[in-house]
Amino acid sequence: MSADRPEARDPLAAPAALSAPVTLPEALAGAEPVESVCTPIRMAYTYTPGRALSRYLRAMADKRILGERCGATGQVFVPPRGVSPLAGAATSEVVELADTGYVESFNITRVPIERRPDLKPPYCSAWIVLDGASVGFLGLVINLAPEEVRIGMRVRAVWKPDEELETSAANILGWEPTGEPDEVITDYERIGRIEASDP
Amino acid sequence: MIDVAVVAFTQRQEAAISGESEVEFMVPLMEQAKASVGLTQSDMGFTCSGSSDFLAGQAFSFVMTIDGTGPVPPISESHVEQDGAWALYEAWVKIQCGGIDTAFVYGYGKSSPGSVRDVLATQMDPYYVCPLWPDSYAIEALAARLMLEGGHVSESRLAEIAARSRASAASNPHAVRTDPKSVAEILAEDYVIDPLRPSDLPAEADGGCAVVLATGDRARELCERPAWIRGMDHRGDAHTLGVRDLTSSASARLAAHHAGVAGDKIDLAELYGPFTTSEHLLIEALGLDEDSTAVNPSGGALAAHTMMASGLIRIGEAASRIWRGDGDRAVAHATSGPCLQQNMVCVLEGD
Numbered sequence: 001m002s003a004d005r006p007e008a009r010d011p012l013a014a015p016a017a018l019s020a021p022v023t024l025p026e027a028l029a030g031a032e033p034v035e036s037v038c039t040p041i042r043m044a045y046t047y048t049p050g051r052a053l054s055r056y057l058r059a060m061a062d063k064r065i066l067g068e069r070c071g072a073t074g075q076v077f078v079p080p081r082g083v084s085p086l087a088g089a090a091t092s093e094v095v096e097l098a099d100t101g102y103v104e105s106f107n108i109t110r111v112p113i114e115r116r117p118d119l120k121p122p123y124c125s126a127w128i129v130l131d132g133a134s135v136g137f138l139g140l141v142i143n144l145a146p147e148e149v150r151i152g153m154r155v156r157a158v159w160k161p162d163e164e165l166e167t168s169a170a171n172i173l174g175w176e177p178t179g180e181p182d183e184v185i186t187d188y189e190r191i192g193r194i195e196a197s198d199p
Numbered sequence: 200m201i202d203v204a205v206v207a208f209t210q211r212q213e214a215a216i217s218g219e220s221e222v223e224f225m226v227p228l229m230e231q232a233k234a235s236v237g238l239t240q241s242d243m244g245f246t247c248s249g250s251s252d253f254l255a256g257q258a259f260s261f262v263m264t265i266d267g268t269g270p271v272p273p274i275s276e277s278h279v280e281q282d283g284a285w286a287l288y289e290a291w292v293k294i295q296c297g298g299i300d301t302a303f304v305y306g307y308g309k310s311s312p313g314s315v316r317d318v319l320a321t322q323m324d325p326y327y328v329c330p331l332w333p334d335s336y337a338i339e340a341l342a343a344r345l346m347l348e349g350g351h352v353s354e355s356r357l358a359e360i361a362a363r364s365r366a367s368a369a370s371n372p373h374a375v376r377t378d379p380k381s382v383a384e385i386l387a388e389d390y391v392i393d394p395l396r397p398s399d400l401p402a403e404a405d406g407g408c409a410v411v412l413a414t415g416d417r418a419r420e421l422c423e424r425p426a427w428i429r430g431m432d433h434r435g436d437a438h439t440l441g442v443r444d445l446t447s448s449a450s451a452r453l454a455a456h457h458a459g460v461a462g463d464k465i466d467l468a469e470l471y472g473p474f475t476t477s478e479h480l481l482i483e484a485l486g487l488d489e490d491s492t493a494v495n496p497s498g499g500a501l502a503a504h505t506m507m508a509s510g511l512i513r514i515g516e517a518a519s520r521i522w523r524g525d526g527d528r529a530v531a532h533a534t535s536g537p538c539l540q541q542n543m544v545c546v547l548e549g550d
Contacts (some may be wrong), residue, residue, distance in 0.1 A: 039330040041321065045256035045312040050220025081266060082223040088240050088269015090226050 052082035055094060057167040063159050067133055069093040075134035079169070099157035099172075101130035102183040108146040124149045128175055142174030152182035203294050204418035204425030205547065207232045207411035208515030212373045212503040215311035216405040221255065225307050225407050226267040232409035233303065236421040240269040243411075244299025246276045247290045249283035249306035250507050253318050264307065275299075282306055282471075283408065283511030284533030284543050290412055291431060300417040307407025308507035315403055315506060322536060324438060335537065336400060340392040342445035342538045343476045347394055351446045354394065357475040358385040361398035361501060364478075368498025373512075375503040376402035401473040401504030408505075408512045426518035426529070426547045432457035433533075433543035440537060451484035451532070451542035458530075458544040460485050466526030467493040469513035471534045473500045480539060481532060496520065510534065514545055521549040 013019070024031075049057065052068060056079050059066045067076045070084030071092030077084065084091050106126040113119055124146040127136040141149045142158060155175035165171050209232040216224050233239055240246070246268055250261045261278045270276065277293075279285045283306015290302035310318075319335035320328075346352045362382050368374035380398060388396040411421075418425040434450035434457075436443050443449075455461070468487055472478030478501070482494060495501075497516040500509045510533025517529040526549075533543040 037326065037330075039325065041329070043253075043256070043313055043318060043321070047256060047312055048217050048220075050223045051218060052223065053220065054218075081263065082220065083226050083266045085266035085269065086271045088226075088267060089230065090223070 050082060052080040052091070056080055057169070059096075060169060060171045061165050061167045063099070063157075063162075063165065063171065065097045065099055065130060065157075067095045067097050067130070069095050076132060077135055078130060078133045078137055095132065097133055098131040099159075100178060101128050101133070101155060101175075103127070103141065103149060103151055103153045103155060103175075104129045104136045104185075105151060106141060106149050108149075122146045126155075126175065128155060139172060140174035141176070143176040150182070152185050154178045154180040154183060201295055201297070202415045202418070202427055203291055203412055204414075204422065204427045205410055205514060205518035206413045206418050206422035206425055207236045208408065208519050209235070210373050210406065210408035210508070210512050210515060212375060212404040212406035212505050212508075212512070214375050214402075214404055216309060217311060220263070221250070221260070221307055221309060221407070222264045222267045225264055225305065225409070228407055228409045229267055229303075229305060232305075232411055236411055236413075238301065238411065238421070240274065240303070243301050243303040244275065245290055245293045245302040246270075246274055247278065247286040247293070247302065247304050248276075249279045249281050249286040249511065250308060251280055253321055254308045254310055254313065254315070254506055256312060268303070282507050282509065282533050282535055283410075284471075284514060284531075284545075285433070285510070285535070287410060287412070287511055287514060287545075288431060288433060288543060291428060294412065294414060300414045302412040303409070304412065304511065305407060305409040306508040306511040308505055309405040310403050310506050311405050319537070323440075328440070336392050336395065338440070338537050339474045339476060340395045341440075343394050343399070343474070346446045346476055346479075349446055352476065352479050354386060355382060356479060357399055358382045358396075360475040360478050361385050361396075364475075364495060364498045364501040365398070367496050368502035371497045371502065373406075373503060374402075374498045375404045377498070377502065395474065395476075398501075399475040401500050402502055404503045404505045406503075406505040407508050408515055410511060410515055410518075422522065424522050424524065424549050426521040426549060428545060429548045430458035430460075430462075430546040431543070433541065435536075435541040436539070438536075438540065443538070445538050446480075448480045448484040448539045448542060451481055451534075451539060451544065454542045454544040455485040455530075458546050460530050460544060460546055462546075463528055465492045465530050466528050467496055467517065467520055468530045468532070469497060469499065469517040470495055470532045471500050471510045471513050472539075473504055473509075473534070475501065477534070477539050481534075481542075484542075485530060485532065485544065487530075493526070496525075510543065514547070517545075517547050521547055524549070 067078035068080035068091035072087035124141040209228045316334040323329045385398045432454040434454040436450045514531040517531040531545045535541040
């Protein structure tokens with residue numbers, strides 16, 4: 001290396017400004033460094049869920065499940081958000097759905113989740129397609145051993161007791177088998193996929 | 200450089216949109232913006248949005264709103280956790296990269312579910328400042344005091360800015376604070392945070408806006424008199440308030456220089472000054488002459504302050520005045536952060 005070129009810096013070394021010792025006043029000599037600080041942040045929001053979700057939650061209190069139909073594609077979305085992602089347009093019609101459907105897919109959780117002591121492993125989460133809906137939504141399959149859950153199994157909602165109903169999706173405790181013959185799914189590639197209509 | 204113009208703009212601003220979710224009130228704005236130039240989502244080369252999870256109070260809140268664009272089949276899309284003006288900047292850069300001739304941009308925010316002046320404390324330094332929870336009005340009042348005591352502005356000058364905003368807003372159907380008040384009436388208001396009075400503060404609003412960009416001949420097809428983006432630049436001051444001169448805006452001055460504001464006469468300026476003090480600093484930083492330039496003909500952010508949209512609305516307001524022939528050369532400005540920390544300046548021209 002020629003004398004007039006600066007020496008290559010070790011890229012992992014601390015910058016000079018940080019490696020230089022800081023001069024402390026006498027009173028702070030020997031003070032214990034602060035290893036961490038806790039600065040809690042809390043912000044309160046009065047959340048309003050909007051038109052579609054408000055209707056959905058109000059109906060939940062009556063043990064009814066509302067979806068919304070897209071006027072352009074005919075598809076029914078649940079839970080409704082007031083919009084059809086396939087059409088990029090507002091949904092046009094509120095549809096009351098049955099509280100029955102079938103398991104499109106499922107998993108079995110064998111480890112506990114923090115802050116959810118009510119969920120005792122092993123438990124089964126399922127993607128459930130309600131009768132009349134175009135998309136699945138999430139629920140727990142209950143009242144049978146998780147190992148017995150299978151794709152295509154017909155299920156119905158298990159609601160909270162009437163006196164405990166609120167405007168909440170938590171009103172559905174889970175989904176239990178109806179005992180009906182399984183839904184026959186032949187085209188697995190289609191699961192979870194909805195085609196956009198040609199604009 | 201590829202010529203890019205603003206060819207469509209829709210907006211909605213209200214004191215509180217409590218009954219509708221963000222995507223519910225954005226869908227009509229998105230549809231109308233695209234339909235006004237006869238386009239659909241499949242025509243858009245790129246889509247970019249600006250919004251904030253801190254306002255929505257939930258993570259990845261922008262994903263819900265993308266549903267409103269019609270993102271199937273999959274679209275080329277991006278999001279900034281910034282005012283929609285910065286989404287427009289990203290779209291402009293994307294267009295400069297070539298290969299597309301249109302872009303769709305939107306920004307939106309609902310401040311009403313929370314206390315926006317407290318929410319904004321979370322944009323401050325997380326170790327030294329945010330734990331003290333300084334609300335945004337109080338921070339601006341510190342700057343205002345420096346400006347007043349240092350002789351950079353007078354209370355009557357601030358009241359004049361507030362009175363002008365109220366008068367202009369009277370003809371803006373999207374403005375929230377529209378009742379006229381004289382300078383004397385404003386000076387008679389009690390301080391909210393001394394030295395700031397109610398009329399010095401932004402009129403907080405919920406809402407959003409949508410913009411369509413198009414290039415060259417495509418823009419001329421879509422719009423009789425496109426508003427061409429002739430210059431655009433954004434700059435940031437230091438995050439630490441203590442190292443800044445709060446009585447001027449160095450980053451706005453620099454952005455205005457690089458955007459080419461001084462090149463010719465400016466007929467109108469839409470400035471995102473949330474406070475009268477910020478509007479005053481911006482007029483100085485951009486070197487505007489209020490005798491020849493109509494400042495904030497919409498009333499500006501003092502008349503309706505929609506977080507994450509007010510900057511993009513300034514661009515839309517300026518562009519729509521060029522379409523109408525109200526002016527030939529306009530400047531639109533957007534800001535972000537405490538005390539005008541970040542500034543974007545956009546020069547728009549008609550043919």
